Amino acid sequence: MDRTGPGEGAAPPAYAEECRVAVRAAEEAGALLRTRFLDAFRVDTKGEDGDVVTELDLLAEELVTRRLTERFPADRILAEEGGATAGRPGSRRTWLVDPLDGSNNVVIGLPAYVVGIALCVDDEPVVGVVHDPVAGRTWRAVHGCGAYGPAGRLGAPVRPPGAGRPVLGWTQGHGVTGGDPVARALKDGLESGARRVLQLWAPLLTWSLLACGLIDGFVGYRAEEIDLPAGSLLATEAGLVVRALDGGGFSARIGQPDTARSYVAGRPEIVPYLLDLVAHAGLPDGPGGAAAR
Numbered sequence: 001m002d003r004t005g006p007g008e009g010a011a012p013p014a015y016a017e018e019c020r021v022a023v024r025a026a027e028e029a030g031a032l033l034r035t036r037f038l039d040a041f042r043v044d045t046k047g048e049d050g051d052v053v054t055e056l057d058l059l060a061e062e063l064v065t066r067r068l069t070e071r072f073p074a075d076r077i078l079a080e081e082g083g084a085t086a087g088r089p090g091s092r093r094t095w096l097v098d099p100l101d102g103s104n105n106v107v108i109g110l111p112a113y114v115v116g117i118a119l120c121v122d123d124e125p126v127v128g129v130v131h132d133p134v135a136g137r138t139w140r141a142v143h144g145c146g147a148y149g150p151a152g153r154l155g156a157p158v159r160p161p162g163a164g165r166p167v168l169g170w171t172q173g174h175g176v177t178g179g180d181p182v183a184r185a186l187k188d189g190l191e192s193g194a195r196r197v198l199q200l201w202a203p204l205l206t207w208s209l210l211a212c213g214l215i216d217g218f219v220g221y222r223a224e225e226i227d228l229p230a231g232s233l234l235a236t237e238a239g240l241v242v243r244a245l246d247g248g249g250f251s252a253r254i255g256q257p258d259t260a261r262s263y264v265a266g267r268p269e270i271v272p273y274l275l276d277l278v279a280h281a282g283l284p285d286g287p288g289g290a291a292a293r
Contacts, residue, residue, distance in 0.1 A: 015119065015127050015142050018072070022117040022129040023140055025067035029060040029099055029115045030133030033106075037133075043107055051174050052103050057081050060099035064117060068095050075119075078254075080226050094120045094254065098226045102202030116204040118230035123253040128230030128237075130204045139208045139234055147237035149212050156239035156267050159216060165195040166216035166270055169206035173222040173258050181284045183221050186245075189281025190219060193273070207231030210265060211238040217266030217274050221245075222258040229254060232265070241271045245278050 033056055042055040061079050068077060069085075072095070076087035079097040087093065095117065100106065102113030111134045119127035126143040139154070141147035147154040159166075168190055176183050190197050198215065200206050204227050209215045211234045218235075220228075232242050232252035242265040244250045250263050264274045 015145075018119050018127050019129065019140055019142050021067065021071050022119065022127060023131070023138055025064045026115040026117050026129050026131035027138060028067070029063050030131045032056075032063060033060055033100060033113070033115070034133040037106065037111065052107055053081055054100065054103055054106060056106065057100040057103055060115060061097060064097050064099055064115070068097070068117075078226070092122050094123070096120065096226050096229055096254070098204065098230075101204045101227060102200070104201045112200055112205060113202055114205045114208065116227055116230045118233065120229055120254050123255050125229035125233040125252055128233035130208050130230055130234060132205065132208065137208075139211060141230075141234045141237040143233065143237070145237070147211055147234050149208075154211055154213075154234075154238035156213070159267055159269060165193060166266075166273070167196050167198070168194045168266075168274070169198045169200065169210065169215055169218040171199070171203045171206065171218075171220045171223055173224050173261065175258055176222050185281045185283050186219065186221055186278065189277050190274075193277040203227040204231050207234055207265075210240065211235050213267075216270050217264065219245075219264050219274065219278070221262045223261045223263070225254055225256075225258075225261065228252045228261060232263075235265050239268075240265055241268050243271060243275065245275075247275045 036056055043052055058081055061081050065077050065079055074088035074091050075093040075095055076091055077085045077095045098116040100113055101116050105112045115131045117129045118125050128141045131138045137150045139149045170187060172183050206218055210218045229252050236242055242250045242263050245262050245264060264271060266274055
């Protein structure tokens, strides 16, 4: 089995060092989160949509941003809690840091969370790292060099005939209200054609499960920007397909409005089925429904 990966002999020199630094930072932050998970920690609300930020988010974010700044001081950093820090004028490189993807899970004592780091050059993702502190697993991808997990290089497995209805993941952005008619129609449509639809409150964990073949597809509606570059890069480098909800091309470049961050992702042979579910989901007319199409 091929256990090499970017920066370990298989990848070209481009971004190999960035990948190594990101993996080390994510795993160091994950160790911090794992040791503090059962401790008492401060929890604050964030915004008006019920999202939360914990003391652990802030500690992990400070650690990761410090590691990235130490090694790449000219680069811009966009972090989940701290926002953007300016790099050197004219820099084409932006790091995205989600120090604790799954904060709501952690608050209720559910051990389903990950650390996510991505590097974008000219706004396009070129490095993606996701670390699961609970299971001790790390997934990583470099553009054009493949995706790797604990057991080596990832490849999109072919779904066996007769496997039944698919297991899917679902996510929606924080700006989507509970009564959003498009989100409601999409979820109902997916439920009708899936064996199970997972809502893990941790999009990067869902992307990782998809990339290593443990679930069949993933649908996002107006997804959060901070998670998208690392997750989509991991999936596409593993041989999966990501499409807009209307079946057209999809870009995970940063700086787009949330209306451009709706997608269907999955194994190549199942994406047409997922797009058909979306097409027949009874999306409402109007700007939201039109954007989803």
